[in-house]
Amino acid sequence: MSASDPSPILSNLFPIYVSTQLLATILCFFQILSNDVIICSYPKSGFHWIWEVVTMLLNNTSVISKELPAKYVLEAGTIKNVQQSPQPRVLGSHLYYEELPVSIREKKCKIINVIRDPRAVAVSSFHFFTKIKESKWKGTWAGYLNLFLNGKVLFNGWFQHTQLWERVRQNNPDNPIHVLSYEDAKKNPFYEFKRLSQFLQLDVKDSTIMTIAENTNFSQIKTSKKAIAEHRLGSVFVGNTYPLYRKGTEDDWKSHFTLQQNAEFEQIYKDRMQNNKMQLKSIVTPGSLDTGCVETTRYESKFNLSNRMFKTFVADGDLAGSVTVKEYEGRYFPPDMPDIPSHLKRLQSFDADASDVIICAYPKSGFHWIWDVVTMLINNTSRISKELPGKYSLELGVRKMEQIPPPRVLGSHLYYEELPASIRQKKCKIINVIRDPRAVAVSSYHFFTKIKESKWNGTWAGYLNLFLNGKVLFNDWFTYTQLWERVRQNNPSNPTHVLFYEDAIQNPFNEFKRLARFLQLDVKDYMIRTIAEQTKFSICNLSKRRLLDTIRLQEACLRAINILYIGKVQRMTGNLYLYYNKMLNLNRFTKKGCSITNCSSNLLSTRQ
Numbered sequence: 001m002s003a004s005d006p007s008p009i010l011s012n013l014f015p016i017y018v019s020t021q022l023l024a025t026i027l028c029f030f031q032i033l034s035n036d037v038i039i040c041s042y043p044k045s046g047f048h049w050i051w052e053v054v055t056m057l058l059n060n061t062s063v064i065s066k067e068l069p070a071k072y073v074l075e076a077g078t079i080k081n082v083q084q085s086p087q088p089r090v091l092g093s094h095l096y097y098e099e100l101p102v103s104i105r106e107k108k109c110k111i112i113n114v115i116r117d118p119r120a121v122a123v124s125s126f127h128f129f130t131k132i133k134e135s136k137w138k139g140t141w142a143g144y145l146n147l148f149l150n151g152k153v154l155f156n157g158w159f160q161h162t163q164l165w166e167r168v169r170q171n172n173p174d175n176p177i178h179v180l181s182y183e184d185a186k187k188n189p190f191y192e193f194k195r196l197s198q199f200l201q202l203d204v205k206d207s208t209i210m211t212i213a214e215n216t217n218f219s220q221i222k223t224s225k226k227a228i229a230e231h232r233l234g235s236v237f238v239g240n241t242y243p244l245y246r247k248g249t250e251d252d253w254k255s256h257f258t259l260q261q262n263a264e265f266e267q268i269y270k271d272r273m274q275n276n277k278m279q280l281k282s283i284v285t286p287g288s289l290d291t292g293c294v295e296t297t298r299y300e301s302k303f304n305l306s307n308r309m310f311k312t313f314v315a316d317g318d319l320a321g322s323v324t325v326k327e328y329e330g331r332y333f334p335p336d337m338p339d340i341p342s343h344l345k346r347l348q349s350f351d352a353d354a355s356d357v358i359i360c361a362y363p364k365s366g367f368h369w370i371w372d373v374v375t376m377l378i379n380n381t382s383r384i385s386k387e388l389p390g391k392y393s394l395e396l397g398v399r400k401m402e403q404i405p406p407p408r409v410l411g412s413h414l415y416y417e418e419l420p421a422s423i424r425q426k427k428c429k430i431i432n433v434i435r436d437p438r439a440v441a442v443s444s445y446h447f448f449t450k451i452k453e454s455k456w457n458g459t460w461a462g463y464l465n466l467f468l469n470g471k472v473l474f475n476d477w478f479t480y481t482q483l484w485e486r487v488r489q490n491n492p493s494n495p496t497h498v499l500f501y502e503d504a505i506q507n508p509f510n511e512f513k514r515l516a517r518f519l520q521l522d523v524k525d526y527m528i529r530t531i532a533e534q535t536k537f538s539i540c541n542l543s544k545r546r547l548l549d550t551i552r553l554q555e556a557c558l559r560a561i562n563i564l565y566i567g568k569v570q571r572m573t574g575n576l577y578l579y580y581n582k583m584l585n586l587n588r589f590t591k592k593g594c595s596i597t598n599c600s601s602n603l604l605s606t607r608q
Helices: 020-029 047-058 079-083 102-106 118-131 141-149 158-171 182-187 189-199 206-215 218-236 259-273 340-348 367-378 421-425 437-450 460-468 477-490 501-506 508-518 525-534 537-551 555-569 574-585 596-607
Strands: 037-041 090-093 110-115 177-181 296-299 322-328 331-333 357-361 409-412 429-434 496-500
Touching: 037 047, 047 090, 047 110, 047 189, 047 206, 047 218, 110 158, 110 189, 118 141, 118 158, 118 259, 141 259, 158 177, 158 259, 177 182, 177 189, 182 189, 189 206, 357 367, 367 409, 367 429, 367 508, 367 525, 429 477, 429 508, 437 460, 437 477, 477 496, 496 501, 496 508, 501 508, 508 525
Parallel strands: 037 090, 037 110, 110 177, 296 322, 357 409, 357 429, 429 496
Antiparallel strands: 322 331
């Protein structure tokens, strides 16, 4: 990384508008109130966003404040402005803990420590610097990144700031400090804001928190604040345009970092943060080049179900790169599944009705989508059900399902022989949903990174290895799919309908019409078209996003998938194999120049 670029103008690594006299006054004389909330973060880590959220939570309102958060930054505002603000005050600072007013420590004020992926921080601060007139920054991104990594930017380096704040949390366990990950709040704002509310000891209804999450998304805040911000602060920036609200995305850094820069950055991160107990999840996402995690599967017979479903941070230890599952007789079940032996026994006593429809699919193959479609077809309506499909999953419990009047649309990820015997005896209609295993692998990887109890903190490559070897929930896709094909071959009198996820995406009307015929329903074509329209937006969006993730995989990784994949898929028989051949020939899921057909032929020629 080049160090030849010019440096931004700094004043002892503080912004040029911060006077040492102001800082001295803050440290010695500024009186903090016991109900003040202090948001402490490294610059460009989301302070303005979280200030809005906390202000709304404290006032139990979903209306965005008309104030500018910058006014409440201790080192940037004036004592008069902050001191006279109405209570409860939400203050902010980029200073170290020991530089904050002494009264904050004495009165044990609540502190929210916001942490953001340093790569995103670097990119955001680079764009910010280029817009500040007084910084006179005219260097390149590579030059700025070099300064950032060496702490030659505002408020010194991200690494030092983050390490010092972690030390504060360790050395002051009695001080109320809440850690909030910017990336987690972006992915699941409702959950993170609810945690914030609990930390602040506020009684805010879930409906209000949900509205706050909606009203504080990036576009809403940008629209609400941009005019007033440019009016008051625009003159400070190039073009009189306030640059604070730029993109507000989690992974914009990927469009700036080259592969070499990212590799260097991650090595520096490992070297400097190796003794830290907390590791940011985003450092080991598929976009990361990290390959140092131990890729194993952890089996646990006992567990403590956490009230918090989603992870924020994970400890850097023996769980890194592992998936937590429950093992029973060689089968891997979700960690939140009840006592497995008694549950499976109880499942066998479930009295299925002849009118019940069972959707059987490997996890992340489209069960939720098809459940909604089938429910709408059975009820001859185009309105999406308000029920959660997960409620009807057999392996999550059957007591409540027994109380639901038939016809019921049930679901399961189990093998055929593990289903209640009454389903086989009464010849219930079964819909077997099958999805491209590569899309399943990517989707389940993203799902695992969100589930707290899975304790997953590994890389995409590591998860793919587990997936291909069946060391994930409900074992491997290949065995599951082959066993279900055998069921169809050996039980021709049982009403089983195969639905391919990709076909339903491409032509939902035809596939849903086939579903209606299989279910022996008299549903008009216009109703089926409406159902297809009503149920397509979110699932198409999901499909494109996951497909994009797949296409972005490194070519070497794709080649490994294809070689392993073709070997296993060729062990299938009949229509399923023909379907996958058709799919691959159409090149619907393969990267140009690296198709499964090409890779397999190259492999064969090499072996010959």
